[in-house]
Amino acid sequence: MLKHYLLSPGPTAVPERVQLAMAAPMIHHRTPQFSRIFAETREMLREVFQTEQDPILLAASGTGAMEAALVNVCSPGDVVIYVNGGKFGERWGKIAQKHGLVPVEIAVEWGEAVDPAAIEKALAEHPEARAVCVQASETSTTTEHPVREIAEIVARHENTVLIVDAITALGVVDLPMDAWGLDAVVAGSQKAFMLPPGLAMIACSEKYWRLAEGARCGRFYFDLLAERKAQAKGSDTTAWTPAVSLIRGLHEVLRMMLEExxxxxxxxxxxxxxxxxxxxxxxxxxxxxxxxxxxxxxxxxxxxxxxxxxxxxxxxxxxxxxxxxxxxxxxxxxxxxxxxxxxxxxxxxxxxxxxxxxxxxxxxxxxxxxxxxxxxxxxxxxxxxx
Ligand SMILES: Cc1ncc(COP(=O)(O)O)c(C=O)c1O
The missing domain is CATH 3.90.1150.10 (Aspartate Aminotransferase, domain 1)
Known part of the structure; x- marks a missing residue:
């Protein structure tokens, strides 16, 4: 016999009470029972994202929400500035390339945080950039980037959004989305949210939604405007079949987080x-x-x-x-x-x-x-x- 201890940066350990919540009998997602759980989950998520916006749930791993964050605000040919200081930073460039965007890399030594001045410089050279993308926590190098300072810089550009991969930061460090002016914050279930993999979360600012109106990058499953409508108060479900059990688990996780x-x-x-x-x-x-x-x-x-x-x-x-x-x-x-x-x-x-x-x-x-x-x-x- 060998007792196992899961101490990896995702998937992480799942608390017993969350496992029990996920073991509840399956329910249909177009029912008042599901909508009640969904609506309560959304309200609690707003507290954890520290936003007035409604966070959106996607049945996907974190990368799905990274992609959704980009394609819903960009059109082919748009410049996207991204911080590449590790495996996950690099991913922004790959996603951008696949969608016909023009990635502009800010290369950072692995293990170092980006200097906000580098963002300022890149934006001065590319004032037309539609997005700046950064990891709050670059898991591959166990490094935190200075999101707050970056947000202050991006906020001066009215047609540029700041997209923050907070997959290993949300629920770990203070990342007040509205107070800092973050335009898209991305999270995943299998990290601080103490759940199995398969659920991604994203919240977007008013600035993001304004710019999303004209975005022409291809998407179908990851159409955030469609999800926003389906997931809004009163509708309280998802556009497509949700990860019902994970959402039940998330409901319990959020109760734990807010109890603490x-x-x-x-x-x-x-x-x-x-x-x-x-x-x-x-x-x-x-x-x-x-x-x-x-x-x-x-x-x-x-x-x-x-x-x-x-x-x-x-x-x-x-x-x-x-x-x-x-x-x-x-x-x-x-x-x-x-x-x-x-x-x-x-x-x-x-x-x-x-x-x-x-x-x-x-x-x-x-x-x-x-x-x-x-x-x-x-x-x-x-x-x-x-
Ligand atoms: C910072 C960061 N971004 C993105 C990802 C990718 O998320 P996923 O593997 O859930 O697609 C991870 C996963 O480890 C991560 O730590």
Whole structure:
């Protein structure tokens, strides 16, 4: 027997009460029962997106909502500026190309955050750009980009929208869509939303909807104007068959998030991230990111250890699933996730597993050093004895 621990940056662990909600008997999606769940879900989602707009649900993975965000506001030939600082940033360029858009890349060193001045410069060179696309959290490099500062710059351009991939940021860090003026915010179910994969969420600003009126890029399934109409109050269903069970699960997830409270939710994530960074560094590992994400902590595996084999050993022999690296980081890094259904002892397990695996791979380790460093931070989450 091998007990499994899922500590990857998506899919993430699904809480028991969410699993139970999803196990409820199937209902039809054109019924008052479904519409009630849908309407309540939409209202709670607005709180989590921190917007007056109605977030839209799509039966898709996160990439579907990234594509929807672009094609619903663009016409072929439109310039799209995108930040490419990792695998997911790169994806904006690929989507844009497929739809006959003109991608303008802002290349960022992997592990670094984009300098907002680079956005300003690109917009000065391409004032006609229809969209600026960025990851709030670039999961492949465990790095956060300065979304708020970027939003201030894009807001000065009345015909340019800011599209934010918040797939590993929403529900992790404070990302107040309306207050910061974000025009499209994209999220996915299998991250901080603590659900299985298959549901994407997107909320769009008034500016976005204004520009969407004239957008001519091809789309059928991902027609956000059609979804907006179907999902609006009073209609309360989706244009196409929704992921009914995932929406039931989302309803429960949102109750959990709002019961905890957004401030406490963000504080928990920040603390777990701080503890993970402390633990990893105490083990002598070097962090990948110069501006580390709150969703996951990435570190280079020590020289002489094959990262792929290391992550595989942890998963197959120890039951602990971390993520390895992609593309140029393949075989070089380990990424430990702490977004969603995670708390103090998940980090303790992660650090203990990391230490033991390092030792097994012949790396000199002082047992307990990573755990101890993490615990010193994690103590702040334990209340005083009454
Ligand atoms: C930041 C980011 N963007 C996009 C995606 C792609 O989402 P999906 O795999 O759900 O299509 C991911 C998934 O890991 C992600 O972390």
């Amino acid at each position: 409270g957004l401030d406490k939710l963000f504080a928990r994530h920040a603390l777990l991230a701080e503890a993970a960074r402390a633990g990893v560094q105490a083990l002598g590992l070097r962090l990948i990111s110069k501006r580390p994400a709150t969703s996951a902590t990435g570190a280079f595996v020590p020289d002489g250890i094959a990262g792929g084999a290391f992550v595989k050993y942890l998963r197959d022999k120890m039951g602990v699933t971390f993520a390895g690296g992609q593309d140029r980081f393949k075989g070089k890094i380990v990424r430990i996730a702490h977004l969603g259904y995670y708390d103090v002892f998940d980090i303790v397990i992660a650090m203990a597993a990391l230490e033991m695996a390092l030792a097994r791979f012949g790396h000199p380790v002082q047992f307990g050093s990573g755990v101890a460093a993490a615990e010193r931070v994690l103590m702040r989450r334990l209340p005083e004895v009454a």
